[in-house]
Amino acid sequence: MTTRREFLVLACGAASITAATSARAQLDPNQAALRRAALQEAVRKVTGGAPVGRGRVKLELPPLVDNGNAVPLSVAVESPMTAADHVKAIHVFTEKNPQPYVLSAYLGPRTARAHLATRIRIADTGTVTAIAQLSDGTFWSDSAEVVVTLSACLEEGLI
Amino acid sequence: MARAIVNMPAQAKRGEVIEIKTLAAHPMETGFRRTQLGTLIPRDIIRRFVCTYNGAEIFRVDLHPAMAANPLIAFATVATESGTIAFQWVGDNGYTVTETASIRVE
Numbered sequence: 438m439t440t441r442r443e444f445l446v447l448a449c450g451a452a453s454i455t456a457a458t459s460a461r462a463q464l465d466p467n468q469a470a471l472r473r474a475a476l477q478e479a480v481r482k483v484t485g486g487a488p489v490g491r492g493r494v495k496l497e498l499p500p501l502v503d504n505g506n507a508v509p510l511s512v513a514v515e516s517p518m519t520a521a522d523h524v525k526a527i528h529v530f531t532e533k534n535p536q537p538y539v540l541s542a543y544l545g546p547r548t549a550r551a552h553l554a555t556r557i558r559i560a561d562t563g564t565v566t567a568i569a570q571l572s573d574g575t576f577w578s579d580s581a582e583v584v585v586t587l588s589a590c591l592e593e594g595l596i
Numbered sequence: 597m598a599r600a601i602v603n604m605p606a607q608a609k610r611g612e613v614i615e616i617k618t619l620a621a622h623p624m625e626t627g628f629r630r631t632q633l634g635t636l637i638p639r640d641i642i643r644r645f646v647c648t649y650n651g652a653e654i655f656r657v658d659l660h661p662a663m664a665a666n667p668l669i670a671f672a673t674v675a676t677e678s679g680t681i682a683f684q685w686v687g688d689n690g691y692t693v694t695e696t697a698s699i700r701v702e
Contacts, residue, residue, distance in 0.1 A: 507664040531662060535628050538660040542671075547654040549613045549674035556664035558626070 476530055476537040480568065483528050483541075484576050489568060494579040496529075496567040505559040505585040514551035514569045514577070518544075524551040526570040532563035539565075560588050600695045602683055607700040608675035616647070617670040620685045620693060626661035642687035645669055650679040675701045 480489070495513045502508050516524045523546045529539040539557050551569070559565065562585050568578045603617040620642060627639025639661065647655040654673050673681075683695045 534662050535626075536660060536662065539662040540660060541658040543656040543658075544671075545654060547649065547652070547673055547676070548671060550672040552672060553657075554668070554670040556668050558662045558664050 472533060472537070476532055476566075479530055479537040480566075483526075483568060483570070487574070487576055489576040489578045491578060493577040494527075494567055494569045496565065496579040496581050498565055498581045498583050500582065500584065502559060502583055502585045502587075504587045505561075506587075507556045508559050508583070508585075509554070510557050510565070511552065511554040512567045512569075512579075514571075516551045516571065518546055518549055518551055520546045521572070523548075523572050524569050525572050527551070527553060528568045528570075529557070530566045530568070531557070531559055532565070533561035534559065559583055559585050561585055600683065600685060600693045602695050602697050604681070604697055604699070606698070607702065610675060610677075610701050612675045613672050614675050614699075615670065615672050616681070617668070618645070618647075618683055618695075619666060619668050620645075621666055622685075622687065622691070624659075624661065624663055624665045624667060628661065640688045640691075642667060642685050642691060644686045646684045646686075647671075647673075648682045648684075649673060650677065650681075675699060677701055 493515045497511045498508060510529065512527050512529065514524045514527065516522065518524065524544050526544065527542045530537045531539055540555065542553055544551060562583065564580050565583055566578055566580045568576055570576055599621040601619045605614050608614050622642050623640065624642065625637055625640040627637070629637045631637060641661055642659050645657045645659065646653060655671050657669060659667060678699060678701045680696050680698050685693045
């Protein structure tokens with residue numbers, strides 16, 4: 438005969454297995470690859486296939502984030518911001534969010550300083566990339582690794 | 597209901613670089629979250645922020661669901677002439693907020 442204690446143990450086990458499989462069922466097995474492809478596609482849309490150099494851009498993020506719902510981010514680009522030589526746009530992407538896009542800022546010589554600060558959401562530990570488009574048509578980027586302990590928006594298993 | 601805060605100096609010297617900080621009260625619902633019953637919460641975000649200085653656009657941002665709630669945007673501009681700096685946030689479900697601030701340039 439099954440005792441009450443045995444029944445509870447079995448019931449809990451069954452419930453947790455069902456929960457785990459249903460969470461996994463909603464995830465594509467190739468999630469990481471899909472996200473990476475989406476990020477590459479987003480970057481390609483911005484650059485139009487032009488080469489992206491490293492440097493000139495400084496992306497600042499805390500290396501360890503307690504709460505992914507509001508992560509302070511600042512982007513600064515080395516540029517004199519004159520009519521002849523200025524930053525036209527700054528794009529920020531994340532690797533692990535459901536969508537790679539975070540923001541696209543459009544600047545001009547009147548923006549005076551190629552600097553912007555905001556707060557973003559990050560779903561999981563991964564890379565954040567900032568790409569700057571200069572008025573001479575070149576692209577420059579910087580990336581930062583961020584460790585997130587509490588994910589933004591999404592339930593566990595769906596990241 | 598729809599509120600926004602702008603922080604910038606009221607006066608500046610000609611040619612001085614001024615820092616502008618803006619904050620809009622908005623939940624920035626991502627459209628990826630679910631209720632406890634499993635129904636998807638529809639997306640409700642601010643999609644665009646535009647800053648104009650005496651009618652000329654100086655700064656614009658396209659926002660996506662990965663922006664945190666109550667989006668803070670800080671940037672800089674150069675004080676060229678006295679006048680008004682206008683800020684506009686446009687989003688889903690007809691969300692539009694306009695805020696203006698005047699600046700005196702000496």
